[in-house]
Amino acid sequence: MAALVVRVVRELLKRVDFATAPRRHRHKKKWATTEPKFPATRLALQNFDMTYSVQFGDLWPSIRVSLLSEQKYGALVNNFATWDHVIADLEQLSARDFVNEAFSHWELGPESDQPTVPVPTPASWACSPNLRCFTFAKGDVSRFPHARLSSLGVLDYYLMDAASLLPVLALGLQPGDTVLDLCAAPGGKTLALLQTGCCRNLAANDLSTSRTGRLQKVLHSYVPEDIRDGNRVRVTSWDGRKWGELEGDTYDRVLVDVPCTTDRHSLHEEENNIFQRSRKKERQMLPLLQVQLLAAGLLATKPGGYVVYSTCSLSHLQNEYVVQGTIELLANQYSIEVRVEDLTYFRKLFMDTFFFFPSCQMGELVIPNLMANFGPMYFCKLCRLT
Numbered sequence: 043m044a045a046l047v048v049r050v051v052r053e054l055l056k057r058v059d060f061a062t063a064p065r066r067h068r069h070k071k072k073w074a075t076t077e078p079k080f081p082a083t084r085l086a087l088q089n090f091d092m093t094y095s096v097q098f099g100d101l102w103p104s105i106r107v108s109l110l111s112e113q114k115y116g117a118l119v120n121n122f123a124t125w126d127h128v129i130a131d132l133e134q135l136s137a138r139d140f141v142n143e144a145f146s147h148w149e150l151g152p153e154s155d156q157p158t159v160p161v162p163t164p165a166s167w168a169c170s171p172n173l174r175c176f177t178f179a180k181g182d183v184s185r186f187p188h189a190r191l192s193s194l195g196v197l198d199y200y201l202m203d204a205a206s207l208l209p210v211l212a213l214g215l216q217p218g219d220t221v222l223d224l225c226a227a228p229g230g231k232t233l234a235l236l237q238t239g240c241c242r243n244l245a246a247n248d249l250s251t252s253r254t255g256r257l258q259k260v261l262h263s264y265v266p267e268d269i270r271d272g273n274r275v276r277v278t279s280w281d282g283r284k285w286g287e288l289e290g291d292t293y294d295r296v297l298v299d300v301p302c303t304t305d306r307h308s309l310h311e312e313e314n315n316i317f318q319r320s321r322k323k324e325r326q327m328l329p330l331l332q333v334q335l336l337a338a339g340l341l342a343t344k345p346g347g348y349v350v351y352s353t354c355s356l357s358h359l360q361n362e363y364v365v366q367g368t369i370e371l372l373a374n375q376y377s378i379e380v381r382v383e384d385l386t387y388f389r390k391l392f393m394d395t396f397f398f399f400p401s402c403q404m405g406e407l408v409i410p411n412l413m414a415n416f417g418p419m420y421f422c423k424l425c426r427l428t
């Protein structure tokens with residue numbers, strides 16, 4: 043086992059680019075003079091080193107090296123394709139469906155060290171159903187081949203950071219739900235929401251029209267026409283902050299997957315990097331935008347309905363602080379009471395696949411690790427009580 047770990051770490055370290063701008067070098071440079079003096083990727087790393095070394099202490103070096111290394115993917119099986127041969131093909135690669143494996147282990151009987159918090163029994167009842175996502179085991183850094191077109195004309199699986207499925211699982215969709223995906227593009231989580239088969243109708247929104255274009259492409263490639271073009275899926279490009287005024291008290295379930303510092307992306311890509319000097323103000327304003335979006339999502343939810351807030355950042359200023367701030371805002375300005383749901387059982391349920399940060403005050407955080415290089419992904423489930 044120890045030898046295996048050493049081999050995997052060595053293999054991964056070969057793929058690490060300590061200069062933090064790996065993909066830049068794959069393209070032939072046109073003009074040396076166009077090279078930014080301080081690449082945004084480097085500014086991002088400096089920023090993370092300053093803030094996350096304090097926030098995560100001894101854990102930071104291992105998170106850091108993982109963020110700089112190649113990330114792992116999961117293959118979300120497309121239930122709209124003919125999937126029996128896909129599952130056989132994925133199993134042939136030694137990948138396994140981490141969602142259903144976790145449920146069946148749990149239901150076989152949780153061990154004595156399982157959480158003392160009340161756990162939904164069976165655990166799968168509290169999670170959105172019908173999701174199948176294959177991953178390679180911890181320490182296995184194999185890659186999935188490209189998805190293929192099934193006989194029904196849609197692709198057979200969607201490659202995504204498997205941790206991105208956790209907010210959708212946590213939303214706990216029920217058959218017949220009306221669902222809002224407030225910041226939906228490019229659409230990985232929208233697709234997962236549709237895979238549950240629970241959406242009576244789904245509103246998928248994103249402010250950016252170019253990104254809703256990408257979302258439409260994903261829907262075209264994975265969802266049959268009758269579902270896509272009927273009344274069941276509505277794609278819009280509105281400012282999500284206004285949703286509370288547009289459609290208040292309307293939805294059973296709302297996903298608020300906000301714009302954030304996209305920590306992994308910011309260490310690897312110059313393009314569209316929020317650490318560019320010109321975007322400093324925008325970066326500083328992110329927590330405010332996140333609070334406004336989460337508040338709008340909660341206002342759009344029916345009393346008794348649920349919201350999941352998520353980011354792909356490690357920053358507690360963008361995670362717990364935003365949740366806390368929004369709860370206070372709704373109480374003070376709208377007299378709306380919101381309860382944070384306990385998701386600690388997710389840590390136990392999915393411990394074979396992900397590494398979770400052990401000390402989140404509210405919500406859960408998947409931290410990147412060389413043995414399971416998913417995330418970061420923060421998610422917190424809220425119930426609108428009044």
Ligand SMILES: C[S@@+](CC[C@H](N)C(=O)[O-])C[C@H]1O[C@@H](n2cnc3c(N)ncnc32)[C@H](O)[C@@H]1O
Nearest residue numbers: 225226227228229230231249250282299300301
């Ligand atoms: C993290 S991404 C969403 C990823 C998406 N949920 C997925 O799984 O593919 C955040 C998105 O928020 C969008 N956005 C930014 N400001 C917004 C706003 N005011 N209203 C709605 N969407 C916004 C961005 O265009 C971006 O596509």
